[in-house]
Amino acid sequence: MKNHIVYIAWIALIIALLAWCEAGYFVYRSFSREADRAAALSLLSDTVAQNHREAQIQSAVASTADDRAVLQAFTQVDPVALASLIKASGTSIGDEIDLGNAVPQPRSSKSVLDAFSFTAQAQGSFASLMRVLNILETLPAPASVQDMNLSVVPEMGGPTLWNLQVQIRVFTSSSISS
Amino acid sequence: MKKRSHIFASIRETFSRRREPGYMNMFADVFWDALLLLGIVVVLCAWVVGGMEFLSVLNELNQGAPAQQEVPLPLNTQQLTSILEAIQARQSAFQSAVSQPAQPDPYDPAISVPQK
Numbered sequence: 001m002k003n004h005i006v007y008i009a010w011i012a013l014i015i016a017l018l019a020w021c022e023a024g025y026f027v028y029r030s031f032s033r034e035a036d037r038a039a040a041l042s043l044l045s046d047t048v049a050q051n052h053r054e055a056q057i058q059s060a061v062a063s064t065a066d067d068r069a070v071l072q073a074f075t076q077v078d079p080v081a082l083a084s085l086i087k088a089s090g091t092s093i094g095d096e097i098d099l100g101n102a103v104p105q106p107r108s109s110k111s112v113l114d115a116f117s118f119t120a121q122a123q124g125s126f127a128s129l130m131r132v133l134n135i136l137e138t139l140p141a142p143a144s145v146q147d148m149n150l151s152v153v154p155e156m157g158g159p160t161l162w163n164l165q166v167q168i169r170v171f172t173s174s175s176i177s178s
Numbered sequence: 179m180k181k182r183s184h185i186f187a188s189i190r191e192t193f194s195r196r197r198e199p200g201y202m203n204m205f206a207d208v209f210w211d212a213l214l215l216l217g218i219v220v221v222l223c224a225w226v227v228g229g230m231e232f233l234s235v236l237n238e239l240n241q242g243a244p245a246q247q248e249v250p251l252p253l254n255t256q257q258l259t260s261i262l263e264a265i266q267a268r269q270s271a272f273q274s275a276v277s278q279p280a281q282p283d284p285y286d287p288a289i290s291v292p293q294k
Contacts, residue, residue, distance in 0.1 A: 027224070034231065041238075053249065060253045067258050074265050089276050131275065138271040 075113060077141045077172035086120065089135050097122045097132060104176050105169060113171040117146065120166045123153060129164040142171040 083099050090097035098121045105115035122132045129150065137145055146167045153161040192208065195201040 067262055092276055134275040138268055138275055140269045140272050
Protein backbone atom coordinates (compact mmCIF):
# COMPACT_ATOMS: atom_id res chain seq x y z
CA MET A 1 0.00 0.00 0.00
CA LYS A 2 2.85 2.29 0.95
CA ASN A 3 4.69 1.52 -2.32
CA HIS A 4 1.50 2.15 -4.22
CA ILE A 5 1.20 5.64 -2.68
CA VAL A 6 4.86 6.37 -3.42
CA TYR A 7 4.36 5.39 -7.07
CA ILE A 8 1.32 7.59 -7.31
CA ALA A 9 3.30 10.45 -5.75
CA TRP A 10 6.12 10.01 -8.27
CA ILE A 11 3.67 9.88 -11.15
CA ALA A 12 1.95 12.99 -9.83
CA LEU A 13 5.31 14.75 -9.52
CA ILE A 14 6.22 13.85 -13.10
CA ILE A 15 2.83 15.01 -14.32
CA ALA A 16 3.24 18.25 -12.35
CA LEU A 17 6.70 18.84 -13.82
CA LEU A 18 5.40 18.15 -17.31
CA ALA A 19 2.51 20.55 -16.68
CA TRP A 20 4.92 23.27 -15.59
CA CYS A 21 7.12 22.60 -18.61
CA GLU A 22 4.09 22.90 -20.81
CA ALA A 23 3.09 26.13 -19.08
CA GLY A 24 6.60 27.52 -19.62
CA TYR A 25 6.56 26.46 -23.25
CA PHE A 26 3.15 28.10 -23.63
CA VAL A 27 4.51 31.38 -22.22
CA TYR A 28 7.54 31.17 -24.51
CA ARG A 29 5.29 30.52 -27.51
CA SER A 30 3.01 33.39 -26.54
CA PHE A 31 5.85 35.90 -26.41
CA SER A 32 7.34 34.49 -29.60
CA ARG A 33 4.02 34.83 -31.42
CA GLU A 34 3.64 38.34 -30.09
CA ALA A 35 7.08 39.29 -31.41
CA ASP A 36 6.24 37.73 -34.79
CA ARG A 37 2.94 39.59 -34.87
CA ALA A 38 4.66 42.91 -34.11
CA ALA A 39 7.26 42.28 -36.82
CA ALA A 40 4.57 41.34 -39.33
CA LEU A 41 2.57 44.44 -38.44
CA SER A 42 5.63 46.65 -38.87
CA LEU A 43 6.43 45.02 -42.22
CA LEU A 44 2.84 45.45 -43.35
CA SER A 45 2.87 49.09 -42.31
CA ASP A 46 6.11 49.71 -44.21
CA THR A 47 4.76 47.94 -47.28
CA VAL A 48 1.55 49.97 -47.22
CA ALA A 49 3.53 53.20 -46.85
CA GLN A 50 5.86 52.24 -49.70
CA ASN A 51 2.96 51.31 -51.97
CA HIS A 52 1.22 54.56 -51.12
CA ARG A 53 4.35 56.53 -51.95
CA GLU A 54 4.87 54.66 -55.23
CA ALA A 55 1.25 55.33 -56.16
CA GLN A 56 1.73 59.02 -55.39
CA ILE A 57 4.87 59.17 -57.53
CA GLN A 58 3.22 57.32 -60.41
CA SER A 59 0.21 59.63 -60.21
CA ALA A 60 2.44 62.71 -60.19
CA VAL A 61 4.49 61.37 -63.10
CA ALA A 62 1.36 60.56 -65.13
CA SER A 63 -0.33 63.89 -64.43
CA THR A 64 2.75 65.96 -65.29
CA ALA A 65 3.79 64.20 -68.48
CA ASP A 66 2.87 67.15 -70.71
CA ASP A 67 4.42 69.71 -68.37
CA ARG A 68 7.63 67.73 -68.14
CA ALA A 69 7.75 67.46 -71.93
CA VAL A 70 7.46 71.25 -72.19
CA LEU A 71 10.20 71.68 -69.61
CA GLN A 72 12.43 69.19 -71.39
CA ALA A 73 11.90 70.95 -74.72
CA PHE A 74 12.71 74.29 -73.04
CA THR A 75 15.97 73.03 -71.58
CA GLN A 76 17.05 71.14 -74.70
CA VAL A 77 18.81 74.12 -76.19
CA ASP A 78 20.65 73.69 -79.46
CA PRO A 79 23.43 76.31 -79.51
CA VAL A 80 23.28 76.70 -83.29
CA ALA A 81 19.49 77.13 -83.29
CA LEU A 82 19.75 79.65 -80.46
CA ALA A 83 22.36 81.64 -82.38
CA SER A 84 20.15 81.64 -85.45
CA LEU A 85 17.20 82.81 -83.37
CA ILE A 86 19.20 85.69 -81.86
CA LYS A 87 20.44 86.81 -85.26
CA ALA A 88 16.96 86.58 -86.78
CA SER A 89 15.53 88.54 -83.86
CA GLY A 90 18.15 91.24 -84.32
CA THR A 91 17.39 91.41 -88.02
CA SER A 92 13.66 91.68 -87.34
CA ILE A 93 14.18 94.81 -85.22
CA GLY A 94 16.71 96.28 -87.64
CA ASP A 95 19.94 95.57 -85.76
CA GLU A 96 22.72 93.18 -86.52
CA ILE A 97 23.80 91.09 -83.56
CA ASP A 98 27.22 89.49 -83.77
CA LEU A 99 27.86 86.40 -81.73
CA GLY A 100 31.18 84.91 -80.66
CA ASN A 101 33.41 83.57 -77.91
CA ALA A 102 31.18 80.56 -77.28
CA VAL A 103 32.79 78.41 -74.60
CA PRO A 104 31.44 75.60 -72.42
CA GLN A 105 31.11 76.40 -68.75
CA PRO A 106 32.10 74.04 -65.95
CA ARG A 107 29.14 72.22 -64.51
CA SER A 108 28.51 72.77 -60.83
CA SER A 109 28.12 69.75 -58.56
CA LYS A 110 24.42 70.46 -57.94
CA SER A 111 23.49 71.15 -61.57
CA VAL A 112 22.16 68.47 -63.88
CA LEU A 113 22.48 70.72 -66.93
CA ASP A 114 25.49 71.65 -69.01
CA ALA A 115 26.18 75.29 -69.60
CA PHE A 116 27.94 77.43 -72.16
CA SER A 117 28.44 81.12 -72.58
CA PHE A 118 28.84 83.40 -75.57
CA THR A 119 29.20 87.06 -76.31
CA ALA A 120 26.69 89.12 -78.27
CA GLN A 121 27.67 92.43 -79.74
CA ALA A 122 25.63 95.09 -81.50
CA GLN A 123 25.95 98.72 -82.54
CA GLY A 124 23.22 101.26 -83.01
CA SER A 125 21.22 103.93 -81.33
CA PHE A 126 20.62 103.81 -77.62
CA ALA A 127 16.98 102.82 -78.06
CA SER A 128 17.73 100.05 -80.54
CA LEU A 129 20.39 98.61 -78.27
CA MET A 130 17.91 98.64 -75.39
CA ARG A 131 15.61 96.58 -77.56
CA VAL A 132 18.47 94.22 -78.35
CA LEU A 133 19.23 93.95 -74.65
CA ASN A 134 15.58 93.29 -73.93
CA ILE A 135 15.62 90.48 -76.47
CA LEU A 136 18.78 88.99 -75.02
CA GLU A 137 17.35 89.12 -71.51
CA THR A 138 14.14 87.35 -72.52
CA LEU A 139 15.53 84.63 -74.75
CA PRO A 140 13.18 81.60 -74.81
CA ALA A 141 15.85 79.44 -73.23
CA PRO A 142 17.34 78.96 -69.75
CA ALA A 143 19.74 81.82 -70.29
CA SER A 144 20.81 84.83 -68.29
CA VAL A 145 22.86 87.93 -68.93
CA GLN A 146 26.10 87.61 -67.00
CA ASP A 147 27.87 90.80 -68.01
CA MET A 148 27.00 93.88 -70.05
CA ASN A 149 29.13 96.65 -71.42
CA LEU A 150 27.56 99.71 -73.07
CA SER A 151 29.80 102.40 -74.51
CA VAL A 152 29.63 105.28 -76.93
CA VAL A 153 31.37 104.82 -80.24
CA PRO A 154 33.63 107.80 -80.96
CA GLU A 155 32.42 109.24 -84.20
CA MET A 156 32.75 112.48 -86.11
CA GLY A 157 29.37 114.06 -86.60
CA GLY A 158 26.10 112.27 -87.31
CA PRO A 159 23.87 110.59 -84.74
CA THR A 160 25.49 109.12 -81.65
CA LEU A 161 26.30 105.43 -81.96
CA TRP A 162 26.45 103.02 -79.04
CA ASN A 163 28.24 99.72 -78.73
CA LEU A 164 26.66 96.93 -76.68
CA GLN A 165 28.56 93.86 -75.57
CA VAL A 166 26.74 91.25 -73.55
CA GLN A 167 27.94 87.95 -72.14
CA ILE A 168 25.18 85.38 -71.86
CA ARG A 169 25.18 82.07 -70.04
CA VAL A 170 22.89 79.31 -71.30
CA PHE A 171 21.97 76.04 -69.59
CA THR A 172 21.14 73.06 -71.73
CA SER A 173 20.36 69.40 -71.35
CA SER A 174 21.84 68.72 -74.78
CA SER A 175 25.36 67.46 -75.01
CA ILE A 176 27.78 70.28 -75.80
CA SER A 177 31.02 68.36 -75.37
CA SER A 178 31.56 67.86 -79.08
CA MET B 179 8.98 40.53 16.36
CA LYS B 180 8.81 37.82 18.97
CA LYS B 181 6.06 36.04 17.04
CA ARG B 182 8.06 36.07 13.81
CA SER B 183 11.19 34.68 15.49
CA HIS B 184 8.98 32.03 17.08
CA ILE B 185 7.65 31.02 13.65
CA PHE B 186 11.16 30.76 12.17
CA ALA B 187 12.30 28.80 15.19
CA SER B 188 9.39 26.38 14.73
CA ILE B 189 10.23 26.00 11.03
CA ARG B 190 13.89 25.34 11.84
CA GLU B 191 12.93 22.80 14.46
CA THR B 192 10.45 21.10 12.12
CA PHE B 193 13.06 20.94 9.32
CA SER B 194 15.77 19.59 11.63
CA ARG B 195 13.42 16.89 12.95
CA ARG B 196 11.77 16.09 9.61
CA ARG B 197 12.84 12.45 9.89
CA GLU B 198 10.92 12.00 13.11
CA PRO B 199 7.37 10.62 12.67
CA GLY B 200 5.77 13.43 14.66
CA TYR B 201 7.34 16.14 12.59
CA MET B 202 7.31 14.42 9.20
CA ASN B 203 3.58 14.96 8.78
CA MET B 204 3.86 18.61 9.79
CA PHE B 205 6.88 19.13 7.46
CA ALA B 206 4.96 17.56 4.55
CA ASP B 207 2.00 19.84 5.23
CA VAL B 208 4.19 22.94 5.34
CA PHE B 209 6.05 21.86 2.20
CA TRP B 210 2.78 21.20 0.39
CA ASP B 211 1.32 24.54 1.49
CA ALA B 212 4.46 26.33 0.30
CA LEU B 213 4.22 24.61 -3.05
CA LEU B 214 0.56 25.56 -3.33
CA LEU B 215 1.32 29.14 -2.39
CA LEU B 216 4.14 29.29 -4.94
CA GLY B 217 1.84 27.84 -7.60
CA ILE B 218 -0.89 30.34 -6.80
CA VAL B 219 1.59 33.22 -6.97
CA VAL B 220 2.92 32.00 -10.33
CA VAL B 221 -0.59 31.58 -11.73
CA LEU B 222 -1.62 35.04 -10.49
CA CYS B 223 1.49 36.59 -12.02
CA ALA B 224 0.75 34.80 -15.29
CA TRP B 225 -2.80 36.18 -15.21
CA VAL B 226 -1.62 39.72 -14.57
CA VAL B 227 1.09 39.64 -17.24
CA GLY B 228 -1.21 37.95 -19.74
CA GLY B 229 -3.98 40.44 -19.06
CA MET B 230 -1.63 43.37 -19.51
CA GLU B 231 -0.32 41.96 -22.79
CA PHE B 232 -3.87 41.30 -23.97
CA LEU B 233 -4.93 44.85 -23.12
CA SER B 234 -1.90 46.32 -24.89
CA VAL B 235 -2.72 44.31 -28.03
CA LEU B 236 -6.34 45.50 -27.84
CA ASN B 237 -5.13 49.10 -27.51
CA GLU B 238 -2.87 48.72 -30.52
CA LEU B 239 -5.72 47.30 -32.56
CA ASN B 240 -8.06 50.11 -31.49
CA GLN B 241 -5.51 52.78 -32.34
CA GLY B 242 -5.14 51.37 -35.84
CA ALA B 243 -2.05 51.69 -37.99
CA PRO B 244 0.52 54.22 -36.82
CA ALA B 245 0.51 57.45 -38.78
CA GLN B 246 3.11 57.42 -41.48
CA GLN B 247 5.50 60.30 -41.66
CA GLU B 248 4.87 62.23 -44.85
CA VAL B 249 7.96 62.22 -47.02
CA PRO B 250 8.02 64.90 -49.70
CA LEU B 251 7.82 63.57 -53.23
CA PRO B 252 10.86 63.99 -55.43
CA LEU B 253 8.60 65.67 -58.00
CA ASN B 254 7.08 68.94 -56.82
CA THR B 255 4.12 69.62 -59.09
CA GLN B 256 3.56 73.16 -57.75
CA GLN B 257 7.18 74.05 -58.44
CA LEU B 258 6.90 72.56 -61.93
CA THR B 259 3.75 74.58 -62.61
CA SER B 260 5.36 77.81 -61.45
CA ILE B 261 8.42 77.12 -63.61
CA LEU B 262 6.21 76.52 -66.65
CA GLU B 263 4.36 79.76 -65.98
CA ALA B 264 7.69 81.57 -65.79
CA ILE B 265 8.75 79.96 -69.08
CA GLN B 266 5.51 81.04 -70.72
CA ALA B 267 5.90 84.59 -69.40
CA ARG B 268 9.48 84.67 -70.68
CA GLN B 269 8.42 83.48 -74.15
CA SER B 270 5.66 86.09 -74.23
CA ALA B 271 8.14 88.78 -73.23
CA PHE B 272 10.50 87.64 -75.99
CA GLN B 273 7.75 87.70 -78.62
CA SER B 274 6.69 91.12 -77.42
CA ALA B 275 10.28 92.43 -77.53
CA VAL B 276 10.77 91.12 -81.05
CA SER B 277 7.47 92.31 -82.45
CA GLN B 278 7.10 95.70 -80.79
CA PRO B 279 7.70 98.66 -83.15
CA ALA B 280 10.80 100.80 -82.86
CA GLN B 281 10.53 103.59 -80.35
CA PRO B 282 11.97 107.09 -80.78
CA ASP B 283 15.13 107.87 -78.84
CA PRO B 284 14.19 110.68 -76.48
CA TYR B 285 16.33 109.55 -73.52
CA ASP B 286 19.70 108.97 -75.16
CA PRO B 287 22.21 109.56 -72.31
CA ALA B 288 24.93 110.23 -74.89
CA ILE B 289 23.70 113.80 -74.94
CA SER B 290 25.39 114.43 -71.62
CA VAL B 291 28.42 112.13 -72.31
CA PRO B 292 31.50 114.16 -73.19
CA GLN B 293 32.80 113.29 -76.67
CA LYS B 294 36.48 112.56 -77.12
